[in-house]
Amino acid sequence: AALDDTPANRKKVKQILERIEAEITVGTFEYARYFPGSSNVEKFRAEVATTGEVLETPLFSEFAQTWFDEMRIQWRKTHIDTVRLTLDKYLLPNFGDQQVGRIKKADILGFRSTLAKVSGRKEESLSATRINHIMTPLRMILNEAANRYEFTSPYHGIKSLKVPRTDVEPFTLDEVKSIIDTVRPDYRAYFIVRFFTGLRTSEVHGLQWQCVDFERRQILVRNAWVKGELVYTKNDGSFRTVDLSEMVCNALREQHKVTGQHPFVFCSRDGAPLNPNNVTYRVWHPLLKHLGLRRRRPYQTRHTAATLWLAAGESPEWIARQMGHTTTEMLFRVYSRYVPNLTRQDGSAMERLLRSSFGQDGGPQVVGESAAPASGSQVEVSDER
The missing domain is CATH 1.10.150.130 (Tyrosine recombinase, N-terminal domain)
Structure with a gap:
């Protein structure tokens, strides 16, 4: 009853x-x-x-x-x-x-x-x-x-294991400048894009020229290169438009002179997207070791972009859109100790910061095809998304 x-x-x-x-x-x-x-x-x-x-x-x-x-x-x-x-x-x-x-x-x-x-x-x-x-x-x-x-799931009440939080290890602007000034010329544009757009590894490697709008100074993030396949971005928030600084635009224009005949922006001689393992182990880690910098995943370039935008005083809402976050919650949770006074909202503060550090045009050297990473690496690591 x-x-x-x-x-x-x-x-x-x-x-x-x-x-x-x-x-x-x-x-x-x-x-x-x-x-x-x-x-x-x-x-x-x-x-x-x-x-x-x-x-x-x-x-x-x-x-x-x-x-x-x-x-x-x-x-x-x-x-x-x-x-x-x-x-x-x-x-x-x-x-x-x-x-x-x-x-x-x-x-x-x-x-x-x-x-x-x-x-x-x-x-x-x-x-x-x-x-x-x-x-x-x-x-x-x-x-x-x-x-x-119609039975009760035995999984009821079982919670996921607690995952230790991974520390964000962004580079300082001086360290970024040192990396870009020292990296082999055929990778200078690549790392300028990574450090100053916040793109994920898979998004950079899946970037195609048809998604680069020089007139509007934007990158349309639509695809990602994952395990040898071009796929849609990981979620709706990742499907976004990224505003480009003048420095990034200049780097991409120089890159277009070298790989513009291929669909992918960053690619090997045959036009295939770069192998992330080759980039990590043949370029990135040796470069950090040469500069005496602590070994870190290439994904830290994305964290660096976020912290540099925050340091420049950009609006959290604008940064969240650049990163592909649907809200600013994750931005403050992950990068809270890097947040100063936030006053700008359109990317202009970052523009001034880059110009003061890299010069007026911030243009990289011409990116050559000859130093593209060798193919055939058998190293297997998970893709950074």
């Missing part, structure tokens, strides 16, 4: 709910005991009374394949490959021969604990981020199965 809406009855219902959740956790929940008048009771008659297991459901391997086939239409190819690898390498070997409805919370937690003991490519244990990525398809599969076969 329905209970009156009173504080005492609310407390009673809350206690019942907590008891149900506790029984689900330990695998002793009996549907009929709590909902004897429900039309679903008969569906659970196949339940094994001694174990509290639910009705017959498909094997995890069968349902996972169904789920994968239904979901892949909304994923890009790189994500399809990632999920397929996760299924084949981790989830199917551990859960494949179990019924989805009989997987317990303890099974999930036990599986996750074993992942912490697995070694990755560098013989190091898997990071919390990697483990969370492996667990995500498992959560989605079990939750979907629970909805379809």
Whole structure:
């Protein structure tokens, strides 16, 4: 019978709910005991009374394949490959021969604990981020199965592992100037674009000349080069227009003299986009070592752009649009200690800062094709997005 809406009855219902959740956790929940008048009771008659297991459901391997086939239409190819690898390498070997409805919370937690003991490519244990990525398809599969076969998902109440925050390590303007002045000439335009537009690695490598508007001094960020494939940007916020300083425009004009006959702005002799591994290990890291600078990922050029804009006094809203952030929340959360008085809003403050440091036109030397990174590198690292 329905209970009156009173504080005492609310407390009673809350206690019942907590008891149900506790029984689900330990695998002793009996549907009929709590909902004897429900039309679903008969569906659970196949339940094994001694174990509290639910009705017959498909094997995890069968349902996972169904789920994968239904979901892949909304994923890009790189994500399809990632999920397929996760299924084949981790989830199917551990859960494949179990019924989805009989997987317990303890099974999930036990599986996750074993992942912490697995070694990755560098013989190091898997990071919390990697483990969370492996667990995500498992959560989605079990939750979907629970909805379809009317049982409570065993993933209920399991939270993702806490991921340590990665420190932002931007370069100072003096360090940026030293890098641009010292880098081999055929990469000067490349790094000017990276340091002063905030583009991601994949966005720089996927940049095509048709998306460079010299008249309006803008880059239209529409695509990214990921694992050897040109794909759409990672999300709607990344689909954006980036305003260019005069220095960046001049660098791109010089670059156009060299690669303008190819679709991609930064490419090898045959017109293919640059290999990010080659850039990192053959140009970037040796350059930092030569200059005596701390070894950092090339992605720090994006963080550097944000901090230099903030130091120049640009508007947070303008910076967020440049970076592809939908709000300024992430800007303040990540770069809060770099925020001075914010007064400008149109890029002009950054323009003055660059001119004072690099000269009136800020133009780089002509970028030559001859020093393009060699092809055929077998080093495999994840793409920086």
